[in-house]
Amino acid sequence: MNSSSAKPRKPGHAATLADVGRAAGVSAMAASAVLNGARTSARISDETRERILEAARQLNYRPNATARALTSRRMNTLGLATTLKREELNQYFLEVFSGVMEAGAELGQNTTVFALEDWHRQAARIPAFCDGRIDGLILLAPQLDEQEAQRLPDHTPILSIHSNVLIPGVINLEPDDEAGAQAMVTRLLGMGHRRILHLAGPEHSLGARRRVQGYLRAHALAGLAPPPDYVVDGEFTADSGRRRLEQWLDQHRGEELPQAIFAGNDSMAIGCLDVLVARGLQVPQQISLVGFDDTQLARSARLATVRQPLRDLGQRAARLLVASVDAKLGEGPAPDITNVVLPTELVDGATLGAPRSASLLIR
Amino acid sequence: MNSSSAKPRKPGHAATLADVGRAAGVSAMAASAVLNGARTSARISDETRERILEAARQLNYRPNATARALTSRRMNTLGLATTLKREELNQYFLEVFSGVMEAGAELGQNTTVFALEDWHRQAARIPAFCDGRIDGLILLAPQLDEQEAQRLPDHTPILSIHSNVLIPGVINLEPDDEAGAQAMVTRLLGMGHRRILHLAGPEHSLGARRRVQGYLRAHALAGLAPPPDYVVDGEFTADSGRRRLEQWLDQHRGEELPQAIFAGNDSMAIGCLDVLVARGLQVPQQISLVGFDDTQLARSARLATVRQPLRDLGQRAARLLVASVDAKLGEGPAPDITNVVLPTELVDGATLGAPRSASLLIR
DNA sequence: GTGAAAGCGCTAACAG
């Protein structure tokens, strides 16, 4: 047996454990024991161990992750499922993703992203993600109905962020949408704003609905009622913000211009800003504009907004999910949490000012 | 043998091929053949096939990706390695990533992201990514020296975007940095700007250096020379843009204010904008500001910038990489491309205007 | 101290 010559593999093949063993003149599992620092390795002679380590170094040995996963039932990879539109980058995703990556990396986890075009249309793809390539799955702002939620696989730990429905057995993390919206609108009202247009997110988004509730409650608590038709549904994208505001302004031509716009999220606010600038309206002198989320867009546009702790949400999600995975593999206690609601806070910006005193009509 | 009863597995285990076979009263490989639609399956009786399909449906069978990968040597997953700073989200990454996801998804590929803190310090981690969990790796704006490049594993196809060095055997995609910078500066000069401060990216970034070259060449071609100390190195982050500009302005107090700032990328430009606004300077009436990249930040801040086709870069990367993977597995020809340079284009914005006529001193 | 054997879930190449 040519056990001495470490035969060079043609490029295209990684060295295997057997290769290392062969090169070191030992069995593959002796190599395995040494390279894993397993307790078995204590019972291997120092000389042999050295030879094995040297051979591994020479051959540039890297354990194959898929083979390892097959036995350990673990890939050390987290999945993050989200909708990513072709047209517009999702800043909300980027913030959460970055938190997941960060906390995941600290726990030795990689992150794989699954992009869905639409939760309802593609819900059937979710079980396919849980085919062993990831150990746990984070659903980012999923919109599933009861039925779809029931069909989620139960052999892979799942966690949702900002979910539309509470899914049994699935931890959910979310910001306090209603309180955040209420605080922002209360602030606007406190500054004297009375005609506050709310460009809301989509009808089917629970978070969007809660922000509307906050908007309404702030008014109610102040003993006020928003003007009629002052809540408009949109899509959580800049393009939607742009189009909906245009449309609304066209429909309300000749009426008094709102004193402020409270957009359902930062992207929509950016879309609104485009429209206002295009119409030559001065922000915030003639009209104030605030968003929701506190993504980087808000910071770059100097937008006043409601901060939700997106990065923190992502970090917590990763940590809780890893704990769930550990628990499933019998390596720790399962997190005894089901639903976490994180607080929001108001963020100042250049787009928020006192309401104008003069009357200004939409044209 | 209790071959008839599909014994319900305790949750926590996915159904295996053997389970399906057992439930259908056939062998695992009969099940495999049917479920893969392999040509072998043509030779299985319709009745058996039905039973197998039914059992699979009942058990909610999903083939295990890691087991499959072990034989097929393919995970259908692309890796994307990048630096992600804790403090600041990388918009450049988001754009490219989104292109990779998009084109990858069309080819049935998932995307796993690997975050490095620093290319040099963590270059040694790269081979570990290529341990079978991904089929090919994209290096996003890597900064490797010759030695580190040599140590890249050769058993996994690798492709770089905007690489610092041309790595043998690694396809590289990049924008035409120099031409883009030159075009922008030529435009500024054409509008009458003469004192154009260039806040460049880091010294060790080839892209940043090329942008400086473009800046200088534009001047040279116009028969002009930039004022002394008008090229300043920075870090490609908003924070760096902020700090470096502050610093520079402090050092040049009492001198004439630049007429324009050409930032090395959009993030830096946003940082500059913060400083200018904080100092009460009007953009673009008193000073123009332009960036580079055309990320979403530019759009939200209405920043004039140089567009590099980041998304397209990502898409091409994914397609070329998949082709390389196919080729490696003997399923197609290898792409015969080594280096692709994509054109840039100028993007208008609200931060670019004619140079002020009045003199204005830094204070 | 070290090696042999079995198995993770799947597929491919054979026999029956």
Place this chain on the structure above:
DNA sequence: CTGTTAGCGCTTTCAC
């Protein structure tokens, strides 16, 4: 047409 066998690379258990 169907079942058996072997093996992908690794780990774990158990003899030696």
